Amino acid sequence: MGRQGLTKERVVTEAGRLIDEVGLARLTLTALADRVDVAAPSLYKHVDGLPGLRRDLAVLSVRELADGLARNAVGVAGRDALERVATAYRQFARARPGLYVASLWAPAPGDDEHEAASSRALEVVHAVAAGYGLAGDDAIHAIRLIRSVLHGFVSLEAANGFAMEQSTAVTFEHLVDSLDAALTNWEPR
Amino acid sequence: MGRQGLTKERVVTEAGRLIDEVGLARLTLTALADRVDVAAPSLYKHVDGLPGLRRDLAVLSVRELADGLARNAVGVAGRDALERVATAYRQFARARPGLYVASLWAPAPGDDEHEAASSRALEVVHAVAAGYGLAGDDAIHAIRLIRSVLHGFVSLEAANGFAMEQSTAVTFEHLVDSLDAALTNWEPR
DNA sequence: CCTCGAAGCTAATATCAATAGCTGACCGGA
DNA sequence: TCCGGTCAGCTATTGATATTAGCTTCGAGG
Numbered sequence: 001m002g003r004q005g006l007t008k009e010r011v012v013t014e015a016g017r018l019i020d021e022v023g024l025a026r027l028t029l030t031a032l033a034d035r036v037d038v039a040a041p042s043l044y045k046h047v048d049g050l051p052g053l054r055r056d057l058a059v060l061s062v063r064e065l066a067d068g069l070a071r072n073a074v075g076v077a078g079r080d081a082l083e084r085v086a087t088a089y090r091q092f093a094r095a096r097p098g099l100y101v102a103s104l105w106a107p108a109p110g111d112d113e114h115e116a117a118s119s120r121a122l123e124v125v126h127a128v129a130a131g132y133g134l135a136g137d138d139a140i141h142a143i144r145l146i147r148s149v150l151h152g153f154v155s156l157e158a159a160n161g162f163a164m165e166q167s168t169a170v171t172f173e174h175l176v177d178s179l180d181a182a183l184t185n186w187e188p189r
Numbered sequence: 190m191g192r193q194g195l196t197k198e199r200v201v202t203e204a205g206r207l208i209d210e211v212g213l214a215r216l217t218l219t220a221l222a223d224r225v226d227v228a229a230p231s232l233y234k235h236v237d238g239l240p241g242l243r244r245d246l247a248v249l250s251v252r253e254l255a256d257g258l259a260r261n262a263v264g265v266a267g268r269d270a271l272e273r274v275a276t277a278y279r280q281f282a283r284a285r286p287g288l289y290v291a292s293l294w295a296p297a298p299g300d301d302e303h304e305a306a307s308s309r310a311l312e313v314v315h316a317v318a319a320g321y322g323l324a325g326d327d328a329i330h331a332i333r334l335i336r337s338v339l340h341g342f343v344s345l346e347a348a349n350g351f352a353m354e355q356s357t358a359v360t361f362e363h364l365v366d367s368l369d370a371a372l373t374n375w376e377p378r
Numbered sequence: 379c380c381t382c383g384a385a386g387c388t389a390a391t392a393t394c395a396a397t398a399g400c401t402g403a404c405c406g407g408a
Numbered sequence: 409t410c411c412g413g414t415c416a417g418c419t420a421t422t423g424a425t426a427t428t429a430g431c432t433t434c435g436a437g438g
Contacts, residue, residue, distance in 0.1 A: 004386075030425065041427075042386050050426070106349040118352075140353050144342070144360045145367060147350070152341025153333070160295045161336070163307075164329050170378055171333045174371075178334060181374065182367035189359055193417075219394060230396075231417045239395070 004038050008046040011036060012056045019057070019098025027098075029053070054105065059114050061096070061103035066121035068092045073124050077131035079180050085128055086150055086176050093154035100154070132183040142183060149175055193227055197235040200225060201245045208246070208287025216287075218242075243294065248303050250285070250292035255310035257281045262313050266320035268369050274317055275339055275365050282343035289343070321372040331372060338364055 014036050019027050029050060033040040047053045072088040073081055093100040107114035122143065129135075129142040153175055155161075157168055203225050208216050218239060222229040236242045261277040262270055282289040296303035311332065318324075318331040342364055344350075346357055 006385075028425070029427090038385090039387060040425085041388085041429095044427080045385055104345075104348055104350065106352070137355055137359075140355045141360045141363045144345070144351055144357075145338075145363055148341035148345060148364065149334075149338050150341065151345060151350075152337035152339065155344070156293075156333070156337060156340060159293055161293065161340075162333055163295070166326055166329045168333075170326075171330045173378055174330045174334055175337065177376065178367060178371035181370060182363075185370065187366065189362055195416075217394070218396090227416090228418060229394085230398095230419085233396075234416055 011046045012060055016099050020096050024098050024101050057102040058105040059117055061099040062117040062121055065092050065103050069124040081128045081131050083176055089150045090154050097158055138188055200235045201249055205288050209285050213287050213290050246291040247294040248306055250288040251306040251310055254281050254292050258313040270317045270320050272365055278339045279343050286347055327377055338368055
């Protein structure tokens with residue numbers, strides 16, 4: 001009906017909440033429209049269809065992830081930094097499960113805004129590697145290792161991939177230990 | 190038209206090929222029906238709708254993954270076993286990208302067939318951990334570590350998550366090295 | 379107070395999943 | 409041989425959903 005005062009900002013934010021609640025698979029323009037109290041086609045005034053919305057969600061999520069990582073990494077280095085960043089990463093995935101999945105969509109080539117957000121997140125991990133004295137190609141591979149471990153863990157955790165009831169907190173400590181050891185005893189190849 | 194000689198087996202196999210080609214997101218009963226040359230509703234004679242098909246794909250994929258891992262792990266132990274299993278895991282994810290994603294869907298509680306297939310895959314990883322002398326809770330955590338690293342790496346690789354052009358093969362070697370070190374110097378907690 | 383852009387609407391179309399109900403091909407037994 | 413039943417496959421239909429087209433109206437700036 002009357003003006004809703006809707007903005008792209010709010011549409012995307014609300015979509016983020018929606019996917020956290022119901023899962024990415026059930027992100028639907030109809031459901032989102034209901035949520036912001038507008039007819040579905042009206043969303044097109046703010047967002048470029050479902051593909052556009054997904055892209056916007058990806059940007060939002062990477063920004064929030066980058067913020068979370070950066071906030072926790074300030075003023076620490078070495079193992080402390082690794083631990084803080086790893087924990088922040090896991091926390092983000094647990095607190096925003098829908099958004100987290102969206103953060104994995106790679107930027108389209110030429111999407112500067114999206115790429116900038118990704119770089120910012122990567123930068124934090126890069127700093128962690130630097131704290132272990134890694135640079136150049138070694139840093140690249142180390143970053144990939146860190147991301148693999150963290151992403152693998154949180155996504156298996158989210159997918160209920162760890163059937164046994166043993167504590168995932170303990171597993172996570174092992175993960176951090178292993179990463180710390182790998183970065184400490186890094187062998188260039 | 191005339192009898193098509195279609196079987197559940199073939200429907201699911203063909204669905205597996207389809208998702209490898211076009212991606213899980215574009216798995217559609219319509220597309221699958223076209224592929225096997227049948228009208229869409231006819232698929233319901235073989236498969237329990239889209240949810241049922243997805244579940245069948247999950248079972249198929251876990252079986253193929255388990256087969257691949259087991260085939261490569263026979264007769265080796267320790268680092269050799271780790272390397273072989275890790276490589277087989279990565280190979281599966283690269284050769285069958287659609288199926289690989291389906292392999293991540295956790296079995297529904299009480300789905301014995303699905304759970305059995307999952308156990309078989311887990312068993313291979315368990316054997317790898319055993320090769321490093323790990324048992325009990327340590328083995329559980331070690332398995333989770335291995336799965337996290339492997340899944341994280343292959344899924345980031347598949348999602349084009351590694352933007353830089355540096356060799357992913359080298360990264361993978363670092364991954365295996367790190368896992369080997371972690372398992373060798375395992376510290377119970 | 380007029381204008382115009384933007385925000386919202388309704389109506390219509392296309393794609394897809396799913397259900398209902400029909401048909402005819404094959405198989406086994408009398 | 410023929411008869412009947414099962415079951416694979418069909419067409420028709422309904423209900424979601426995305427998307428487009430085109431209309432309406434609010435509200436801010438001159």
